[in-house]
Amino acid sequence: MRSFHFVVVLALAVAISSPLAVAQLKQNYYASICPNLENIVRGSVQRSMQQSPIAAPATLRLFFHDCAVRGCDASVMIINPNGDDEWRNPDDQTLKPEGFTTVIAAKAAVDSDPQCRNRVSCADILALATRDSVFLSGGPDYAVELGRFDGRVSTRNSVNLPHGNFNLDQLTGYFGSLGLSPTDMVALSGGHTIGAASCSFFGYRLGGDPTMDPNFAAMLRGSCGSSGFAFLDAATPLRFDNAFYQNLRAGRGLLGSDQTLYSDPRSRGLVDRYAANQGAFFNDFVAAMTKLGRVGVKSPATGGEIRRDCRFPN
Ligand code: HEM
Structure with a gap:
């Protein structure tokens, strides 16, 4: 009996201290607060994507960078007048403006409904806009857990993100620190099925990396000489599908951190x-995004608020 109590107390302690310990998120959180929320956000994201092909990948990456630093609290969107904020860290400086503007446009659309005005957090709008970016790019549709509050703090030094030259141990260690498993990490890396990377992130691989297809390397040298960037999934750069994994099998992963998922036998x-089963990828991606969406979620009791302007704490 004593040992049973010990196990229960230990389990509770782990649950309370875990970054995934969030009781308040639920799928129908806004059902009575803002019943039309999901339609409003989806319509707005659709318009943003019509205006720019970069909107969807930029929004998906923004969600990852938000959740990985101080939790999913839209702190990445905060602009501090003194210049000390997350997005001015070099790792966030390459976030494309289109992700921010997609969320800001969706927030304006939500706030134009009097019932919803200032009642939906920027963190939740970012989570929904991310799901819609994935779905409208051809990926899975999935129910998003909601009820996040917005953080009030954003500092440059709090940014700690994975780098494109990470090996498998570094990647699993990083995602593990967020409470995510190695499977979650491999599935989330599939987010690189849309969007692009600057040559500064992979140029070091073009001089004879044995894990890279030499024809692919030659093509990339051409892109880097002209445009300075390349698509993360050269096969279908704007379509959310499993081609990213098929590319890895062919030595056509752009980032070292992507190709290592195939080079290392532990994740191969x-x-x-x-690569063989898109449905399996979509299932695991949705499960991992749901877990990512629970990281470090704020409530009013932990200093969260519903920001009126996603760029500034109230
Ligand atoms: C596994 C560790 C990861 C590393 C090392 C990594 C690194 C990078 C790098 C270096 C870029 C190129 C940035 C640029 O040139 O501006 C990039 C882009 C991108 N990343 Fe990741 N990333 C990782 C995980 C993720 C995750 C988990 C997601 C989302 C689920 C994600 C979504 C994206 C998207 C969509 C882009 C393209 C952005 C655009 O075109 O604007 N990444 N990532």
Whole structure:
């Protein structure tokens, strides 16, 4: 009995201290507060995507960078007048403006409904806009857990993100620190099925990396000489599909951190599975995005608020 109590107390302690410990998120959180929320956000994201092909990948990356730093609290969107904020860290400076403007446009659309005005957090709008960016790019549709509050703090030094030259141990260690498993990490890396990277992130691989297809390297040298960037999934750069994993099998992963998922035998089986079975990738991606969306969620009791302007604490 004593040991049973110990196990229960230990389990509670882990649950309370875990970054995934959030009781308040639920799928129908805004059902009575803002019943038309999901339609409003989807319509707005659709318009943003019509205006710019970069809107969807930029929004998906913004969600990751938000959740990974101080939790999913839209702190990445805060502009501090003194210049000390997350997006002015070099790792966030490459976030494309289109992600921010997609969320700001969706927030304006939500606030134009009198019932919803200033009652939906920027963090939740970002989570919904991300799901819609994935779905409208051809990826899975999925129910998003809601009820996040917006953070009030954003500092340059709090940014700690994975880098494109990370090896598997560094990647699993990083995602583990967020409470995410190695499978979550491999599935989330599939986010690189849309969007692009500057040559500064992979140029070091073009001088004879044995894990890169030499024809692909030659093509990239051409892109880097002209445009200075390349698509993360050269096969279908704006379509959310499993081509990213098929590319890895062919030595056509752009970032070192992506190609290592296939080079390292410990994750190769999962890459093979997702390359062969898009449904398996979509299922695991949705599960991992749901877990990512629970990281460090704020409530009013922990200093959260519903920001009126996503760029500034109230
Ligand atoms: C596994 C560790 C990861 C590393 C090392 C990494 C690194 C990078 C790098 C270097 C870029 C190029 C940035 C630029 O040139 O501006 C990029 C772009 C991108 N990342 Fe990641 N990333 C990781 C995980 C993720 C995750 C988990 C997601 C979302 C689920 C994601 C979504 C994206 C998207 C969509 C882009 C393209 C952005 C655009 O075109 O604007 N990344 N990532």
